[in-house]
Amino acid sequence: MILNHVSRTRAPLRVALTGANGGYGRTFLAQLALTPEIRPVVLVDPDTAGVRRMLDELGYPAERVAESADPATTARAVEQGQVALVASQDALDWTVIDVLVEACGRVAAGFGYASAALDHGTHVVMVSKEVDTVVGADLGARAAANGLSYLPGDGDQPANLLRLVDWVSAVGLDIVALGKSGEYDLELDPATGRVTQAGVTVEAPALLNLLELGDDVAGTLARRAEAVTGLKRAAAADSCEMTVVATRTGTSADVEAMHYPVARIAELADIYAAREDGGILEHDGVVDVFSALRLPGEASFAGGVFAVVRTGDPTVWELLRGKGHVISRNGKYACIYWPYHYMGVETPLTVHAAVDRVPALPARWTMMLAARAAEDLAVGTTLRVEGHHHEIAGVAPVMIDPAEAVAPYYLLDGARLARPVAAGSLIGLADVEGVDEPALAAYLAGTAATTTTNGDDR
Structure with a gap:
């Protein structure tokens, strides 16, 4: 049974999607089959044949799909009720598009699409977090200026974490830390002492004696991390996502590469507490990522999001502890979490919010994702964002206070070093060309703009 929703009563919204032939694109397009008030009218991807195959698998009738190489053909297809498949921005006609969902994942292309959309009066839903960390402040300011x-x-x-922040803020709770779990849980088999993450298994028998935090929280976390050194737990995508949150909330990383504790869900309120209270944090207002540790059969955090807050009346929060909520052992902190992110399944929410001009926190240049050389880099080295985690070989992503001379991590995609950069040094704008x-x-x-909110000032 699908319950009717008030949004079903609105006239259809026409959506263009870039990066259509990806995992995110598929989840979004599959969901739009259940939300008739949102109509995908233009799908942008160099692999138009791949998009057509995907649409066939999703059950789109072949006669409803048309390829286009120019704006006029695109507009005609949309007017005839078809989905236009285009390979590039050159074939877009913005007059038939209400909302752009940008999901190509590349800064140059993504900025080009989003900038053109705003120039033509089209709302932008930014899925490409890489793009947002570089030009989000500018795009947000331009959007606000143009209504x-x-x-x-x-x-x-x-976005999920920002929705949680909105809830936490609305009820008046004091935020200590915000964050998410890594993309994949660490599953510990108690019978063998092996840990599996995303299909990779390592021997980690030491974890069997580290399932409880104990009194030395930092020490336990250090030993857990040592036990799983064979697994890749940190990713540039994580730092990228937390930078998007930081630029909208004024939070910052406690340490530039984030802590990444190996933690169980029930421990989060004890771990993300001030050091004087036994936790790991130097200050309030921190963004971070943890590696979710669980046993077989236990629920996954599913790449979800969390907020650690200070509690108030002890009796109230002990009552909530009794109902299963995550409260720190000393009763001073609580962890509120949403254990999910459903990719494109949830994106219709943002399409509606965009058209309704729902007020939202703007991106501001309060934190930047920079690049620190992990090894000596020679003149002429080409820096490329590659792989599932969208990383640059030989370069570590770091979250730092804004610095005008420093290059944003994802702006470096395709650039070349104009001079050598020593290991440990930040890559500056003057260090690169191209x-x-x-x-x-x-x-x-x-970096110079003062942005306003998405709608009315909040």
Whole structure:
């Protein structure tokens, strides 16, 4: 049974999706079959044949799909009720698009799509978090100035965490830390002492004696981390997502690479507490990522999001502890969490929010994702964002206070080093050549801009 929702009564919203032939795109398009008030009218991807195959698998009738290489053909297809497949921005006609869902994942292309959308009066839902960390402040300011929406897309952790922040703030709780779990849990088999993460298994018998935090929280976390050193737990995508959150909430990383504790869900309120209370934090207002440790059969955190808050009346919070909520052992902190992110399944929420001009926190240049050389890098080295985790070989992503001379991590995609960079050094704008000039200009504009909210000031 699908309950009718008030949103079903609105006239259909016409949506264009970039990066259509990806996992996120598929989840979004599959969901739109159940939300008739949102109509996918233009799908953008260089692999138009792959998009067509996906639509066939999703049950889209072949006669409803048409390829286009120019704006006029695109507009005609949309007017005839078809889904237009296009390979690039050159074939877009913005007059038939109400909302752009940008999911290509590349700064130069993503900025080009989003910038053009705003120039033509089209709202932007930004799924490409890489793009947002470089030009989000500028795009947000431009959208606000033109009475348009620029929003991170629900279904990915940044937007989900911002929704949780809105809830926490609305009820008046004092935020200590915000964050998410890593993409994949660590599953410990108590019979063998092996830990499996995303299909990779390592021997970790030491964890069998570290399932309780004990009194030395930092010490226990250090020993757990040592036990799973064979697993890749940190990813540039994590730092990217937390930067999106930080630029909208004024939070920051406690340490530039984040803590990444190996933790069980019930421990989060004890771990993300001030050091004087036995936790790991140097200050309030922290963003971080943890590796969720669980036993077989236990529920997953599912890449979900959390907020650690200070408690109030002890009796109230002991009552909540009794109902199964995560409260610290000393009763001073609580962890509120949503154990999910459903990718494109949730993105219709943002499409509606964009058109309704729902007020939202703006992106501000309060934190940046920078690149620190993990090894000596020679002149002429080409920096490329590659792989599932969207990382640059030889370069570590770090979250730092804004610095005008430092290059944003994802702006470096395709750039070359104009001079050597020593291991441990931050890569500066003056160190590289060949960056995308429009994105660079937008980044520099965003660093100077004071953005407003998505709708009315909050």
